[in-house]
Amino acid sequence: MCLMQSRCAKVLGVIFLISLIPLYWIARYDYLSGDDFWYLAQTQQVWQQTGSVVAVVKAALQQTVQRYFEWQGNFSFIFLTFLQPASFGEQYYGLTAVLTLTALVLCGLYFFRVLLRSYMQASRSVSWIISLLLVFLLVQYMYEPVEGLYWHPGAISYTFFYALGLWMNGLLLQMARHTTLRRRLLCFVPALLLAPIVGGSNYSTALVSSMLVFLLIVYLFEKKRRQSAVFCLLVFMLLLAALLVSVFAPGNGLRQQTVGEASIIKGGIVSVVYAVYSMANATTVPVLLAWLFIAPLMYRLAKQSESDFSHPVWVLVLLFGLYAALGMPCFYALGFAIPERNINLIYFSYYPVVLCAMFYLFGWFSHRVSDKLPNWKIGALYEKRFGTVFTVFCLLFALACGGQIVVSKSAGGGLAFERMPAGLSAVYSLVAGEAQEFHAQMLERAEICRNAPGEDVVLPARAVEPWVLAYEDITTDPADWKNTGMAGYYGNASVRLESEGEEALR
Secondary structure, three states: OHHHHHHHHHHHHHHHHHHHHHHHHHHHHOOOOOOHHHHHHHHHHHHHHHOOHHHHHHHHHHHHHHHHHHOOOOHHHHHHHHOOHHHHOHHHOOHHHHHHHHHHHHHHHHHHHHHHHHHOOOOHHHHHHHHHHHHHHHHHOOOOHHHHHHOHHHHHHHHHHHHHHHHHHHHHHHHOOOOOHHHHHHHHHHHHHHHHHHHOOOHHHHHHHHHHHHHHHHHHHHOOOHHHHHHHHHHHHHHHHHHHHHHOOHHHHHHHHHHOOOOHHHHHHHHHHHHHHHHHHHOOHHHHHHHHHHHHHHHHHHHHOOOOOOOHHHHHHHHHHHHHHOOHHHHHHHOOOOOHHHHHHHHHHHHHHHHHHHHHHHHHHHHHOHHHOOOOOHHHHHHHOHHHHHHHHHHHHHHHHHHHOEEEEOOOOOEEEEOOOHHHHHHHHHHOOHHHHHHHHHHHHHHHHHOOOOOEEEEOOOOOOOOOOOOOOOOOOOOOHHHHHHHHHHOOOEEEEOOHHHHHHO
């Protein structure tokens, strides 16, 4: 059984690594858009003038302070939004996706490893099987890959800092299981360093991380693990201080005036409703098959656990509360609106939340109810034929992923695909030449703008829009904020897309 699980884990590992290759490869064709022009206008110019990394860092810090007082308080992500790879040359823009995807994968695998190995007592093979499968789903069925990985302000501000939050929380959870001071310190020190960074990041990550650490502190004090509790308390104080510095920034009040009145009550209600919807929306056929496949493994872990599982209702309420809180900052400030980059975070969190809920419910059932039911020996059959079950699962899973894809006719008369896994969409864009054509046209646009300083520039519409790469484009309105940002970056009087009539004449 253990040998077969080890082999299956290795097969999953190979599949997982292969699935990441196109997502890394297509990053070379990524290109700046939207807010990028506003941010890079401040830092790339400094690099071109000075060639000094220190000068660029200083410029990013100056802009972060200015934004803090004039627009928003998330000092961590504002700093890294100004200080991005493209600050040192547009050719490095794709490194954002490489950095963000790597952080998400590594931190996600680490967080699941802590849950499975340290808290659920899973074997190494079972831990890898479940972790790889869930992180595969988390990445491949990301709600909006372009905002999650390939558009720098969305990728760094949300996905990257969410990954750091997973790392910090995983370190604290791991620290709580260690018995020696040395091993606790190895977790505590990096968590303490991460605390102000996570606290100053996007409000969803900062808020839920604070809630999770607070719950861990209460648990540790209740279990009389005072040293670990004090360490967690120190991290919590630094995390909360950074969050409060971010929340009470003067710029937040000025920005809120342009959005409308904030409402805690409305934000809370909408957050709960959206959490229910997003959980249902995330449970697609491939995801449901994954949960069914790992359910016997989770049941065995829960049944063997020495925990008493005596509060299933409260645990489910806490898990759902943490999940719903991810949407609270946006719904509080924006009403019914929530950007796709924030939806990504909610979707990422679906997997650890459901995993923990499954473990606790299975634990409650196996400790209190299962003995009263007939023994159908399903678990024994599952373990005996694990290789066969794994093979059947892989085939059904592949079919389900294919069944999710919607095929239609594009505006140009060719095929159009929707709801593909992100990696498969990247493969299609690369093989069909969409990614290459998209990048070539972006470079052509940049050249047109650079050759017309101080002039009114009219640019052709994008001929192709690869799903994982194409973010919001400029419009035919020169006064549109995206247009003015691009014009300022290239030094043009104005920039706009050509109208349909102009395109027809051309």
